Amino acid sequence: MNEMSTRAKTPTLEEMNLIKKFLDDTTLFLGPDPEIMQNHDLMPRTEIEDAAIGKVSDAHTVAKIRDRIQSGCDEGYEMVEQMGAAPGAKWGDVITGVYSASGDLAIASAGGVLIFSALVHHPIKFIIKNWMDDPTVGVKDGDGFIHNDSRYGNVHNTDQSMIIPIFHKGKLVCWVASTVHEGENGAIEPGGMPSMAESPSDEGLKMSPFKVVENYQIKRDILTFLQNSVREPKLQYEDMKVKLFACLRIKQRIEETLNSDGPEALMATLRLTMEQVRAEVKRRISEWPDMTVRSYIIQDSTLRENCVVKINCKLTKTGDRLIFDFRGSSPEFTNRATNTIVAGLKGMLAQVFLCYVWPDLPRGQAAFAPIEVITDPHSIVNCSYDAPNSQSLMSIFTGFTAGQHAVAKFLYSCPEKFTRVHAPTFNMINTFIWGGVSQHGETLGNLCADLNGMGAGATASRDGEHALAPIFATMADIGEQELNEEEVPFLQLVSKKMTRDAIAPGKYRGGQGYTMMVATKDSEQWGFMTTAQGAKIPPLQGLFGGYACGTYPLSKVKDVDVYDVLMNEPERFRHSIEEIMNEQPFEDADYSTHHMGMGFEISKRGELFMISQGAGAGYGDLLERDPENIIKDIEEGLISPEVAARLYKVVFDAATLAIDFDASEAARAEERQARIKRSVPYAEFVKGWNKPKPPAHLQYFGCWGDDVGTLYMGAPDITRRGDQPRPNYMMHPKDVRIAELEARLEAAGAMGDEKK
Amino acid sequence: MKIPMTEYLRIDLETEKWECRVCDHVIAPAGGNYKEGLLVHNRDPREIHPPIIDPDKYRFTFSPDPEWVRILEFCCPSCGTQVETEYAIPGHPPLWDMQVDVAALKAQWAARGPAALPDAGPVVMPERGHSH
Numbered sequence: 001m002n003e004m005s006t007r008a009k010t011p012t013l014e015e016m017n018l019i020k021k022f023l024d025d026t027t028l029f030l031g032p033d034p035e036i037m038q039n040h041d042l043m044p045r046t047e048i049e050d051a052a053i054g055k056v057s058d059a060h061t062v063a064k065i066r067d068r069i070q071s072g073c074d075e076g077y078e079m080v081e082q083m084g085a086a087p088g089a090k091w092g093d094v095i096t097g098v099y100s101a102s103g104d105l106a107i108a109s110a111g112g113v114l115i116f117s118a119l120v121h122h123p124i125k126f127i128i129k130n131w132m133d134d135p136t137v138g139v140k141d142g143d144g145f146i147h148n149d150s151r152y153g154n155v156h157n158t159d160q161s162m163i164i165p166i167f168h169k170g171k172l173v174c175w176v177a178s179t180v181h182e183g184e185n186g187a188i189e190p191g192g193m194p195s196m197a198e199s200p201s202d203e204g205l206k207m208s209p210f211k212v213v214e215n216y217q218i219k220r221d222i223l224t225f226l227q228n229s230v231r232e233p234k235l236q237y238e239d240m241k242v243k244l245f246a247c248l249r250i251k252q253r254i255e256e257t258l259n260s261d262g263p264e265a266l267m268a269t270l271r272l273t274m275e276q277v278r279a280e281v282k283r284r285i286s287e288w289p290d291m292t293v294r295s296y297i298i299q300d301s302t303l304r305e306n307c308v309v310k311i312n313c314k315l316t317k318t319g320d321r322l323i324f325d326f327r328g329s330s331p332e333f334t335n336r337a338t339n340t341i342v343a344g345l346k347g348m349l350a351q352v353f354l355c356y357v358w359p360d361l362p363r364g365q366a367a368f369a370p371i372e373v374i375t376d377p378h379s380i381v382n383c384s385y386d387a388p389n390s391q392s393l394m395s396i397f398t399g400f401t402a403g404q405h406a407v408a409k410f411l412y413s414c415p416e417k418f419t420r421v422h423a424p425t426f427n428m429i430n431t432f433i434w435g436g437v438s439q440h441g442e443t444l445g446n447l448c449a450d451l452n453g454m455g456a457g458a459t460a461s462r463d464g465e466h467a468l469a470p471i472f473a474t475m476a477d478i479g480e481q482e483l484n485e486e487e488v489p490f491l492q493l494v495s496k497k498m499t500r501d502a503i504a505p506g507k508y509r510g511g512q513g514y515t516m517m518v519a520t521k522d523s524e525q526w527g528f529m530t531t532a533q534g535a536k537i538p539p540l541q542g543l544f545g546g547y548a549c550g551t552y553p554l555s556k557v558k559d560v561d562v563y564d565v566l567m568n569e570p571e572r573f574r575h576s577i578e579e580i581m582n583e584q585p586f587e588d589a590d591y592s593t594h595h596m597g598m599g600f601e602i603s604k605r606g607e608l609f610m611i612s613q614g615a616g617a618g619y620g621d622l623l624e625r626d627p628e629n630i631i632k633d634i635e636e637g638l639i640s641p642e643v644a645a646r647l648y649k650v651v652f653d654a655a656t657l658a659i660d661f662d663a664s665e666a667a668r669a670e671e672r673q674a675r676i677k678r679s680v681p682y683a684e685f686v687k688g689w690n691k692p693k694p695p696a697h698l699q700y701f702g703c704w705g706d707d708v709g710t711l712y713m714g715a716p717d718i719t720r721r722g723d724q725p726r727p728n729y730m731m732h733p734k735d736v737r738i739a740e741l742e743a744r745l746e747a748a749g750a751m752g753d754e755k756k
Numbered sequence: 757m758k759i760p761m762t763e764y765l766r767i768d769l770e771t772e773k774w775e776c777r778v779c780d781h782v783i784a785p786a787g788g789n790y791k792e793g794l795l796v797h798n799r800d801p802r803e804i805h806p807p808i809i810d811p812d813k814y815r816f817t818f819s820p821d822p823e824w825v826r827i828l829e830f831c832c833p834s835c836g837t838q839v840e841t842e843y844a845i846p847g848h849p850p851l852w853d854m855q856v857d858v859a860a861l862k863a864q865w866a867a868r869g870p871a872a873l874p875d876a877g878p879v880v881m882p883e884r885g886h887s888h
């Protein structure tokens with residue numbers, strides 16, 4: 001065949017433009033744009049920004065304006081926190097930020113959930129690309145845009161953003177946005193984060209960025225549609241107003257700067273802040289040792305069933321480049337909600353640096369901009385458009401921990417540190433999500449702020465703090481449960497009491513978590529759900545010889561009304577999960593344990609649901625722990641004397657807790673010898689331990705060992721290539737159970753003559 | 757120059773070896789996996805994270821499931837210090853967690869000089885109770 005005849009004619013530039021115009025004009029659906037969604041770096045410096053920097057680049061002026069914009073953001077943040085109706089708003093699950101005219105986040109509020117604003121640049125860039133020049137939409141002074149669909153750039157669609165453009169003399173100079181974890185969004189379960197979602201259509205309201213405000217007024221028709229789509233219509237209205245007014249306050253602060261210093265000074269400040277942070281991050285990375293660090297974190301459930309889901313992380317630093325390679329992580333689940341879009345993972349990795357490694361840097365998009373991320377397509381950390389992701393936090397948080405664990409191993413030898421080397425922080429949202437009809441007749445759906453009470457990891461020089469802060473916000477509150485109880489028909493009968501022996505031991509131990517026991521009281525239409533992993537496998541790794549946390553189940557007591565018990569026989573009540581479950585003090589009650597993925601369950605008055613917040617990881621060899629600190633842990637109810645003596649090899653008087661230091665040192669020396677005796681050399685160990693494939697008794701997802709190109713999909717003989725997507729369906733857990741029971745009936749010959 | 761790389765490990769740039777910071781034991785070549793010079797113990801996770809509720813009565817007890825996860829404990833063969841732990845799926849090959857570019861490390865520290873070494877020295881057990 002003649003080669004010439006098969007080669008298509010190369011179109012001319014004119015023809016190419018015509019083709020592009022044709023395609024643009026006939027686009028049937030403006031879905032998430034991969035060009036926007038896969039890129040987290042800063043947009044190129046524009047000519048306008050360049051000219052502005054040519055006029056204003058004095059460091060003092062830039063610092064002055066940056067501080068003013070920063071305090072404007074903080075003011076907006078305070079407004080949302082004080083006035084917001086969502087429980088999340090009251091505890092700081094909120095953020096405000098100022099974005100460049102091209103859409104990059106330049107400055108965010110000092111408090112709040114940075115990951116929110118680190119993702120809002122995506123919807124802003126969507127608005128710039130698609131709505132700015134569209135005659136049916138347009139972007140004008142006084143406009144406001146709403147957005148929540150994570151596929152266009154968000155953590156999950158329970159977070160809603162209000163985005164407004166800022167104009168000066170008719171020219172766009174920047175954007176302002178405010179984001180809140182709202183809770184309700186009309187999904188198949190109340191509270192905004194359904195773990196039962198099997199497709200994006202189960203996840204409730206899916207707002208691509210659209211205009212909802214004109215002339216600074218919320219459009220009532222659209223508002224009514226949104227209210228009609230969620231379970232908390234009043235909350236929807238109130239928080240849209242609150243976010244809009246917070247944005248307008250920040251706008252006012254920006255206008256003050258525009259009037260005093262001019263638009264060039266503002267635009268130069270935003271651009272230079274980002275460029276300087278980006279350059280400083282490159283410099284700091286270059287101080288790390290050139291090295292590859294490997295880590296993995298296991299998710300032990302999809303929230304529907306227990307299985308083994310790997311988050312694989314290889315972190316490589318060469319010169320001033322830092323590359324997170326998450327290839328080998330689990331394939332996406334086609335019908336489970338624990339997938340995340342890759343932007344969510346990146347936003348959370350940015351928090352590793354801005355919250356735990358370089359908290360001195362201005363909070364914005366630039367700190368993560370030069371860091372590279374590699375993932376497999378259609379994987380649990382880079383899921384497709386068609387995969388549900390309402391429980392993306394599971395993969396975002398375990399991805400964060402893999403990153404935090406790997407980063408710590410680079411930092412130890414760095415001469416210049418900005419924080420202490422830090423073991424992983426607890427990473428699961430062990431809290432109650434709740435919903436139904438309240439004692440006041442209101443339909444509600446939201447959660448207890450106890451998710452913010454994650455235990456901190458130990459550091460190189462001290463113990464982790466208890467119930468400190470969520471990994472996604474270092475300065476969030478756990479709220480006032482008593483205030484909450486005025487609105488909701490349940491009580492936390494035990495709250496903020498440390499869960500004894502749920503420990504992460506080490507030379508420095510992890511900060512511990514506390515017990516929560518809830519029981520519905522004043523509603524027949526009220527229920528709970530829990531959405532966390534880690535009831536079979538800890539979701540952390542320890543650092544430098546320290547241990548991770550243990551595991552955390554859900555315990556239930558049914559067929560009891562504890563309010564009757566408290567009224568009639570209060571002496572029967574116990575104040576720890578340990579005592580209630582082991583002593584079973586309520587006669588004829590039903591006591592059971594479960595993994596932490598409880599789908600929404602209606603509760604009866606006085607039934608107990610009991611969980612614990614988790615501990616951060618430990619640091620260093622536990623035999624080096626100061627005996628006095630061990631005794632302090634016993635006195636504070638963190639660890640029982642028996643467990644302390646057995647693990648830490650500390651010898652003390654059982655009655656007085658007086659330490660016998662000589663005996664302790666001898667016991668520790670003996671334990672070091674015992675370790676040497678019971679351990680085997682590495683080469684010998686791996687001969688017996690290493691297996692070529694995942695064990696058949698586990699449903700295992702992700703790569704095995706060094707072969708990151710092969711992803712297992714639930715069994716040793718079902719795989720896909722990392723770069724070649726395949727569907728990955730899970731059976732309904734009830735169907736699995738029915739099949740098990742039918743097999744047993746069949747084996748017992750008890751199926752009768754049922755026709756098939 | 758000896759560079760402290762973790763709480764218990766350092767790299768001697770001259771000999772290009774991983775060493776124990778507690779007892780000075782030479783563990784493995786610096787360009788390789790330090791775990792190869794350590795001892796390993798396959799720990800039942802229930803021993804470290806004790807059941808809080810009765811394992812005879814309940815499926816979930818606050819203890820990790822030993823069929824699902826094990827703790828690999830790596831210790832120095834000379835002094836018994838626990839250098840690293842790894843929570844591992846049964847049979848999963850242990851990770852080569854720190855793969856160092858030794859030539860780059862040497863160049864980096866040649867430029868820096870020993871004055872920049874981080875000051876966290878080896879751990880010493882506090883002496884107490886003997887103030888006769």
Ligand SMILES: [Zn+2]
Pocket residue numbers: 776777778779780781832833834835836837
């Ligand atoms: Zn040693």
